[in-house]
Amino acid sequence: MKIGIMSFAHMHAFSYADSLIKLPNAELVGIFDDDTNRGKKAAEQYHTKYFDDQDTFLATEMDAVIICSENNRHKEMVLNAAQAKKHILCEKPIATTIEDAEEMIQVCNEYKVILQIAFPVRFSSPIAQLKKMIDNGDLGEIVAFRTTNRGQNPGDWFIDKEQSGGGAVLDHTVHMVDIMRWYLGKEITEVHGIVDSYFHDIDIDDAGILTLEFENGVIATHDASWSKFSAYPMWGDATIEVIGTKQTVKADAFKEHFRMYASGAKSLSHVFYGNDMDFGLIQDFIACVEEGRTPSITGYDGLKALEAALAAYESSKKKSPVYL
Amino acid sequence: MRNIVVADLNQIDFQTSFQRPKIIDSVNDLTEKEGTFLINKSNMNEGLKKEGNLFIPSTLLEQTYEGVQVYFELEQYPFFQKAKEMITDPKGVLRFRRKVRNEKSNGLPASDLFVLTSILGEPEDVQLKGTKQEVKPYHLIITVNFGSGTMAHLEYTFSDEDERIEFDWSGIQNIIEFDSKEMNPIDPKGYRRLPLLYSTDSILSAAHKADQNLIKRLIKYCGLLNGGVK
Secondary structure, three states, X not given: OEEEEEOOOOOHHHHHHHHHHHOOOOEEEEEEOOOHHHHHHHHHHOOOOEEOOHXXXXXXXXXXXEEOOOHHHHHHHHHHHHHOOOEEEEEOOOOOOHHHHHHHHHXXXXXXXXXXXXXXXXXXXXXXXXXXXXXXXXXXXXXXXXXXEEOOOOOHHHHOHHHHOOOHHHHHHHHHHHHXXXXXXXXXXXXXXXXXXXXXXXXXXOEEEEEEEEOOOOEEEEEXXXXXXXXXXXXXXXXXXXXXXOOEEEEEOOOOEEEEEOOOOOOEEEEEOOOOHHHHHHHHHHHHHHHOXXXXXXXXXXXXXXXXXXXXXXXXXXXXXXXX | OEEEEEEOHHHEOOOOOOOOOEEEOOHHHOOOOOEEEEEEHHHOOHHHXXXXXEEXXXXXXXXXXXXXXXXXXHHHOHHHHHHXXXXXXXXXXXXXXXXXXXXXXXXXXHHHHHHHHHHHOOOOEEEEEEOOOOOOOEEEEEEEEEEOOEEEEEEEEEEOOOOEEEEEEEEOOEEEEEEOOOOOOOOOOOOOOOOOOEOHHXXXXXXXXXXXXXXXXXHHHHHHHOXXXX
């Protein structure tokens, strides 16, 4: 299977490229990036060909592309890749507006190419295990969720509203909203959000709390932020607690770690040794393309997660809940 | 003068207390004129008011108890006292979570909100969301906007499970994480209810006089939590 990567603007591109290299049935055939330095460097690192022209790249023989550009360029790249009949794995969030996301889904349908959204948290072993427990009925009926996705400020284009479409709330809401929808199989009908910026001296949000209600009455909280600083023992977190009528169970995607103490500015580090969820995502995408099946995480899943994040901004602005 | 402390005796830490309170079942057991006496909250009655300095938990406070000493459970926990000292800049996100036994439900969220305002300031907006009352466990989400960059989720699960408190503060260059389940110094757990115990020393020193001001504030928070009024 021949795969290309479009843009290394998002740091996940490195992890996805590392994953491709590990797969015996996949080959990284080229990298397109209109940042020449970045693209050339990545191509050298992964011993593949660099393209500075998108059309030439898309004309190359390959089955699928992985798009890791700035958020506001997802649409352009997805549309071009779809028209070139390449299957697509698109970094989250799917887009910066609902209209763009809808157009991307529609064009991919039209050209009959797969559009999968990169929500790797679904491939975290504890998160997947909890999904199985829910499906087995071990928790009874779900009544509520508590979720977090907090990390460090990534800087660069992430803090430029034009390119990112939003700050921490957009960046760190979509993963856990996707997990809640996946666990429950229901849609969100109400979003209340408080969005603010104060952890960093930046012109974009870096903190937010969301209160959600699903169509079946299940309620949830979500804490999305870039509140972790460099001295914190680990990058951040992705947790979900499911309150069920039989029991309450929490899954923490980064819990599997040991503590390492060292002298220096960062005296304690949590060294993660759990499963590589990015590898799980890439493996699933490749299998999906090979088998020609519906992706496990569709463009629609991406759209619904985006919708909740954007509603949080609207709610915070209006100071009242937003109904979807 | 006697001190009469009404408490859930299961939550009293007798080991670290300077006071050596005597446990009584009723007023009839008050034979000494001095000392500190503990009485289980199930035995509380108005008659205790005239028998000495009465200390009652905030969740049992009613207008008729004006003038007694009232204490807030959250304020008694040693972890909370320490965390309060550490939060010098109240700008950040608080995630506060309690798993509470069903019988403790009355007035507890309002009492906690009262205590948290001492760190985070007066709420600008309070929103409530609860699960269906008829489905167990009942889960309650309180979203509080304290304004000026301070926001909180206070969450309560009422069930018959063991109590648990999680206190998670993300401030600027300052993060506090506490989970009572992880912080029990006795392993295997269950021998002691630490860290969710508090002492009579703490109650006596941190109690507030139940004057009209305090009663009105508690009534206000109860009102906010009964409808999420702005």
